[in-house]
Amino acid sequence: MVRAGLAAIVGAQPGLEVAGEAGDGAAGLELAARVRPDVVLMDVRMPGVDGLTATARLTAGPDAPRVLVLTTFHQDEYVFEALRAGASGFLLKDSDPAELVAAIRTVAAGEAMLSPAVTRRLIDAFASGRLSAPPEADRRLATLTPRERDVLVEVARGRSNAEIGEALGIATGTVKVHVNALLPKLGARDRVQATIVAYDLGLVRPAR
Template sequence: MIVDDQAMVRAGLAAIVGAQPGMRVVGEAADGAAGLELAVTTTPDVVLMDVRMPGVDGITATARLTALPDAPRVLVLTTFHQDVYVFEALRAGASGFLLKDAEPDDLIAAIRTVAAGEAMLSPVVTRRLIDAFADGRVTATRAADPRLDALTPRERDVLMQLARGRSNAEIGAALGITTGTVKVHVNALLPKLGARDRVQATIIAYDLGLVRPGGPPTVEPP
């Protein structure tokens, strides 16, 4: 499903997506409110969501969509590079963030990625996320959270590595465990945090102060 207030943008996106095997555009909406109503009747797998729209904006619509039962995956598309849009979209539950000037092949790859249940966040955006926490442009929203108590020490180790934007292979090398074991820990810690994917887990780790941007992971007293 495509949600964008510009008819030409919707038409262009629909043409790109509709030309792909195994993909079909089930609906188009010009604002967040119409998108929410349409999602209930069309039950899309993925929603391409614009950020700045009249009425219900893309951030608000994303938060409401991802709270639905059997929620669709949301891929946020925007022409705006400001960090605040990236972070607010991810905090709202988006599974990915892509600029509208991306190549069509990148768009299709991003849709397939989030449709498969993965998160789509480029290393550049991950780096900006870390930098923004480091210089105070984005601040933690919660000081403590009981969800952390549910994590095992090793799951915390994996989460802190994950929050640095490292791959499973890099995490395994840093912790001296296999890539398969890293996957097991990631799959275990996500539901404990209430995170749908690695992106949301990263946001939570920084929000809770579990990782200090630009420095070593936060070490709590025994």
């Protein structure tokens, strides 16, 4: 019933198409390999291959789809494991339809999507030492240009490319170029890992 409801919401949106549905992780992996979707909505708890394992396998391959994890569970371990597995976003199932659609469009555009509650947990986890930056992040930070460092700080503050462009007085397209350049320099897979690096190295401090 939940899956049918999600499919109905997504299928009714302009520019979005439901490529397929699967009832467990193994079937989802097989279906994704066949239809090659842009975005996968992934549940955490499923029979057989769970959503976290399926996410890790999906994102490990070339031209991997973006994965948006949906769950009724919001314990820290699910959030962190989903992000470590390669998820681009994490959204609770009680989010309203508009938030779901916006999240799909956000991750499809190559950006990370975390609900405000999840973002708060991520920052708190960093502050408590449960999360750490990728190895050699300090050395890699030195490879950033001054503008890339400015962009990284804004990314860590949770701003979109458009908001970063407005804050720094540069075009949105230029922001995207800087983000795409700084991620591999930091050894970060996505904006979420880049955010962890920024907090870990003291470029941004958790709000108190």
